[in-house]
Amino acid sequence: MERNKSFIWSQAGLIVLLVLGSILSLGLMIPVRPTVFTNKIEKDISDKNSITTEVETQKRVEKFRLAMLSTWQKQALEKGLAYNIPKRFRGVTINQAKVPSRKKLIALTFDDGPWDNYTREILDILKEHQVKATFFVLGQALKNKPDMGRRIVSDGHVIANHTWNHRYHYHNPKTAASEIDRSSELIYKTTGVKTTLFRPPGGILNNGLVAYAKKKNYTVVMWSADSNDYKRPSVGTLVNSVVRQSTPGGIILLHDGGGNRSRTVESLVPMIQILKEQGYTFATIPELLEAEEQERKLGKSRKKKSPQPQGKSKKTS
Ligand SMILES: [Zn+2]
Numbered sequence: 490m491e492r493n494k495s496f497i498w499s500q501a502g503l504i505v506l507l508v509l510g511s512i513l514s515l516g517l518m519i520p521v522r523p524t525v526f527t528n529k530i531e532k533d534i535s536d537k538n539s540i541t542t543e544v545e546t547q548k549r550v551e552k553f554r555l556a557m558l559s560t561w562q563k564q565a566l567e568k569g570l571a572y573n574i575p576k577r578f579r580g581v582t583i584n585q586a587k588v589p590s591r592k593k594l595i596a597l598t599f600d601d602g603p604w605d606n607y608t609r610e611i612l613d614i615l616k617e618h619q620v621k622a623t624f625f626v627l628g629q630a631l632k633n634k635p636d637m638g639r640r641i642v643s644d645g646h647v648i649a650n651h652t653w654n655h656r657y658h659y660h661n662p663k664t665a666a667s668e669i670d671r672s673s674e675l676i677y678k679t680t681g682v683k684t685t686l687f688r689p690p691g692g693i694l695n696n697g698l699v700a701y702a703k704k705k706n707y708t709v710v711m712w713s714a715d716s717n718d719y720k721r722p723s724v725g726t727l728v729n730s731v732v733r734q735s736t737p738g739g740i741i742l743l744h745d746g747g748g749n750r751s752r753t754v755e756s757l758v759p760m761i762q763i764l765k766e767q768g769y770t771f772a773t774i775p776e777l778l779e780a781e782e783q784e785r786k787l788g789k790s791r792k793k794k795s796p797q798p799q800g801k802s803k804k805t806s
Contacts, residue, residue: 572647572775574685575782579706582694585713586738586777587784593737594772594780595764597622598712600651600688600806603630603637604746610754611745612637612644618761620771622646625688625710625806628653628672630746635679642680647773649686649710650676651806652698655747657691665701686710686774692806710774712742712806718753719744727756732763738777742806 588594597615602608603626615622624641626648631638641648652668660668669687676684687707689698699709714734718727731741743753761771772780 572773574708574775574778577782577785578708578778579685580703580708582699582703582709582711583740583778584711585736585740586781588738588777588780589784590737592780592784593767593769594777595735595737595769596740596772596774596777597743598625598688598710598740598774599623599743599745600625600747601630601655601744602626602746603634603641604750605634607750607754608634608637608641608745611757612640612646614754614757614761615646616644618758618765620761621773621776622771623649623686623710623774624745625649625651625686626672626676627651627655627746628668628675631672631675631679638676638679642682647684647686647775648676648680648682649684649688649774650702650707651688652690655690657693658696660697660701662697662701665697668698669702669705669707688806690806708774708778710740713739714741716741716743716753716756718750718756719748721749721752724752724756724759727752728760728763731756731760732767735764735767735769737769738781740774740777 586594586596597620599608599611599622602624608624611622614620624646626638626641638648650669650672653672654668656668673684676682685707687699687702688710689696689702692711693699694709702709713736714731716727716731722730735741743757744750745753764771
């Protein structure tokens with residue numbers, strides 16, 4: 490009996506110990522668990538906050554970007570840079586405009602940019618000499634230099650389409666559409682200008698690009714004076730060649746991108762000076778076409794038409 494009693498007591502003692510132990514463990518656990526839990530909640534909230542902040546920042550940046558873009562588009566429209574090309578020139582190819590020799594208008598055109606340094610240097614020279622020009626830009630180049638594209642427009646020049654990739658091979662309607670539409674969309678998004686002027690890479694007229702451009706009512710702009718500046722002739726040769734080929738209503742082909750254009754930059758000042766001395770006034774392509782249109786309306790262009798040399802090189806635009 491005594492044995493049983495002490496057995497029972499020892500059993501009871503064990504139970505008490507177990508219960509106490511459990512209470513103690515629970516007591517220890519209770520303050521621990523909420524801490525872990527609270528930390529998790531805090532972490533979740535902090536993650537959520539940082540995601541929210543990120544989304545808010547993105548929204549603000551996007552709003553700012555759109556506001557800037559809309560300002561640009563507004564300015565472009567206010568400045569009259571959303572130009573209109575007279576109907577007769579839509580969907581056709583031109584090499585030069587038919588303007589009377591007394592007017593002596595001529596257009597400088599630059600292809601393949603915007604390109605680091607050269608485009609900037611050319612813009613500086615044009616500004617200094619108060620000359621307006623036309624820039625046939627590549628979509629992929631403009632994508633890399635959007636600020637330069639905007640400067641072309643804000644300086645009062647005309648920005649136009651020269652495809653996205655500058656490829657010479659045959660384009661089916663789908664790839665032609667991609668090359669031309671994508672570039673025009675980027676020009677619009679970047680500068681606010683809706684261009685309707687197109688120059689095919691290499692001056693190639695039969696690889697599908699021009700067919701698509703004409704279908705879309707672009708004016709296909711070739712040239713009457715090829716500087717051959719891509720061959721990097723001496724400044725003297727380059728200037729003389731351009732001056733020799735210059736005619737009223739003429740379109741001069743130059744490059745601000747696609748390679749080393751330092752000779753083009755160097756030639757620009759003497760070229761502008763000589764042509765000005767010869768009585769030429771520089772015009773953009775829309776201005777040149779508008780001048781022809783006005784002459785036609787006045788019925789004066791029939792009196793005397795200037796000769797129209799054709800663009801000779803097919804590899805340089
Ligand atoms: Zn080109």
